[in-house]
Amino acid sequence: LFNWMDAAKSSADDYKVWEAARATSAAPTYFPVGNVGGGQNSNSNAQERWVLDGGVMSNNPAIWAVTEAFRTGMATSLSDIVLISLGTGTYACGAGLVTAHQGDPDPDNGNWGYMPWITSDLEDLSGNDNGRGAVVNIITESVQLVSGQQLQALTASGLTYYRLEPPIIQGQTHMDNIDPGNIDSLITTASEYLIDNATGEKTFNAIVAELTALQPVSVSV
Template sequence: LSELLKPCLITSYDIKARRAHFFSQVDAKVKNTHNYPVKEVARATSAAPTYFETALASSEYGIAYPLIDGGVFANNPAMCAYAEARGIVFSEVLNDPLKPDRPHAKEMIMISLGTGSVRKPYHYDKAKDWGMIEWIKPVIDIMMSGNAETVSYQLRKIWETTETPENFIRLEPGLDEANSDMDDASESNLYALNQAGKLFVEGNIGLLDKIVEMLIANK
């Protein structure tokens, strides 16, 4: 983790300590208690419950943590990224005196990438009589999507207080006819996901070109 080229933050959740666990490249560079093999970081942050078994990630210091996918509490980790960036002294971390120390939103460009949205409606005439069993899947769906939407709302409001509201961009493609189930790796669904991605690109060429220009201008 400490050898990654740029500062980064990766989320996971410690099921034993019952708290969020963040992998930080900045912290890993100065503390071996925070340094992990990248393969263990990737395994932990992708350990989605019911799909993959819990990861047991060991730091360079030798402490092991039982971790699962950070999406259970930060389905949209953009706010976590913003908070992390606010605390980094970039002039020191990147060894560049021209970089701002602990930058504010007006000094940042944030490109928030979603993995595709499916807004399945739940109708009153059916939901009004649901009990515990019927609500299990809808509640999880609503909590996950609601969390992501709330974070985008909060960040959009933060950037609206600056002189550069256009510097926060959220890209969230629709999945069109694709199935959002994580374990559907069928050939037909992979094709549908590919088509959904292409449809989003086709409909947002101007915005994507703008993002490229912004990133090149601020590299």
């Protein structure tokens, strides 16, 4: 993790801001692996590393925020932490399986070999091509779900935790789709989630109230 505290303590962790941005942008198949540190060209003199987008390891980094708060001494108990987690939307794709009333477009209805699990484009529960193997879908989605469930469980021990993540449709899931129509649809989906969705609206209003209460109060003397 790139952070100011480690950078201030050790020159080996003192990376430039653009290097952190380069690292978090190195999403496999979208951008090449990043090279940071090492002192060559415009790189910092920090330890040389080859880096990938952190989402490969932790697609929902909210749990890291809690552990970092303790590691850095910013928190000593869960009750010290207010965690606001903003998701980019979730699509319940079904990873290529079909329901009983549907046909069987995929071999053995889930009893697959190497190709369907790893590379094949399988149809999801809505009949859409999900664009990647089932294992990739399961790994990326489960990381988000498990992190959310773990954090929700910690609220019983004092953590204040809010999660905003609207449901999206298959056509909105591709992160490289910069078509203006898709951007507009994402904005509409997010707005409707915050205004018309009971869960989204309630959570959003609770976040606003929480942040308002945390704002410093100015006192005139």
